[in-house]
Amino acid sequence: MNPDNKIAMIFLVRGDIKMGKGKIAVHVGHATQYVIEECIQRKHVTYATWKKYYNSQKTVLRVNSEKEFNELHSKLVDLSRALHFPVKIVKDEQETKMHENVPLVVGFGPIKRNEVEIIIGSLKLL
Numbered sequence: 335m336n337p338d339n340k341i342a343m344i345f346l347v348r349g350d351i352k353m354g355k356g357k358i359a360v361h362v363g364h365a366t367q368y369v370i371e372e373c374i375q376r377k378h379v380t381y382a383t384w385k386k387y388y389n390s391q392k393t394v395l396r397v398n399s400e401k402e403f404n405e406l407h408s409k410l411v412d413l414s415r416a417l418h419f420p421v422k423i424v425k426d427e428q429e430t431k432m433h434e435n436v437p438l439v440v441g442f443g444p445i446k447r448n449e450v451e452i453i454i455g456s457l458k459l460l
Contacts, residue, residue, distance in 0.1 A: 338428050341384040342391040343443040347460050348403050349396040361424045372420035395457035405446025409453045419445050442452035
């Protein structure tokens, strides 16, 4: 199987905001839940394939700045309109040291890696 055709749910995490492993895990978990619920509601065919044949593979990538995060999110939303996959931003909704409603994670997919490589190909694993 061509690794570029692997189906994965992908998460982009802001690296410019100091977050502990627990906080990252919680926000990626929120994004996962939303994306799965959207897939089930829309009867997303790629979701069933991802779950059955790809062991629910997930990839978490690091984004270096808010500007890069927003640009990537915008490109993913445009692509999702054509390819019909869910995209979800998760924000920090608690009043902490950060400002309220700061976007922290974007989750999307499941999608074939080669369909989004042009957008996320330069990002590193978290």
